[in-house]
Amino acid sequence: MPNTSSGSKSKVTMKDVAKHAGVSQSTVSFVLNNVADVSIGEETRKKVLAAVEELNYKRRPQGLYVPSPVVPTLGFIVDEVATSPFSAITIEGAQEAAWQHGHLLEVGMTGEDREYETALLNKWIAQGVVGVIYCSILTRSITPPEALGRVRSVLVNCHSDQVHYPAIVPSEVLGGFAATEALIERGYQRIAFIDGEMWMEAAKDRLAGYRNALTTHNIPIREALIKEGNFLPSGGYQQTLALLDQTPVPDAIFCGNDLTAVGCYEALKERGLRIPGDVAVMGYDDQEIAQHMNPGLTTVLLPHREMGQWAVEFLLSPGDTNTKRTVKLECPLVIRDSI
Missing domain, CATH: 3.40.50.2300 (Response regulator)
Structure with a gap:
């Protein structure tokens, strides 16, 4: 089902229908638009239409009345x-x-x-x-x-x-705060943060949210647990290994984005550590890959x-x-x- 926020369901999109039916977005589009020169099996067509009904997907309005001969x-x-x-x-x-x-x-x-x-x-x-x-x-x-x-x-x-x-x-500062607070509320105390390059506004704001959450909950800010990455898997991998060389190791790692978390996962598994049993991992962005990682990555939706x-x-x-x-x-x- 689509993600929700603030207690209300997000608008269902064609991407949600495709995921629910287990097909591509192109297939959904072809079925809904009755494209004649594309051969789609009857079973697939039924799956798409069933997903549309179950999710209550609303297509873009057809036949809109436009009072002017030129559409604004x-x-x-x-x-x-x-x-x-x-x-x-x-x-x-x-x-x-x-x-x-x-x-x-x-x-x-x-x-x-x-x-x-x-x-x-x-x-x-x-x-x-x-x-x-x-x-x-x-x-x-x-x-x-x-x-x-x-x-x-x-x-x-x-x-x-x-x-x-x-x-x-x-609201990047609040996003960084919410991600860090979610880890704190689950009992994690030694929370590391792997950021992006600090010339990026998003990197600075997410770090500010992380720092604010630790301060609000009276957890000391340990500069050794803050690492500058590059918002790519390579940075997540290298900086996670650096964090794991510390004593004691972090009990949670907040990655500045989901691609950083991909590298973090690789480093943790290479060291034989379980997620979240040994080290919890938080991402940021909610990119498509986050839901397919093992285990599924907790993250922040942009x-x-x-x-x-x-x-x-x-x-x-x-x-x-x-x-x-x-x-x-x-x-x-x-x-x-x-x-």
């Missing part, structure tokens, strides 16, 4: 797509929300080329775009292109310290889909979007068997 459009600028799964998730959330309101979403990947961004914005503005979402793959402070100020706009996964723009970002949806709702709301307002969206825990 929202623009979505993102610096990169291929280097991370999160950009695509944010775009999907924004596209679904836009279409539910009878709007199209046009996406432009710019690689932070300011000249390209300006040309794209000028094109959209000339065509009467309703609003523009400006998204960064990394949570960070940005200087938006000047042309963005000429249209109703919102920043996603980034913020501007110089120009007044509304923005939405993950709300990229929800940020995309929020941005569309914000742009289409009747309120004033010109005043600076940075919203920090909750990063809920996803509990599995690693703690």
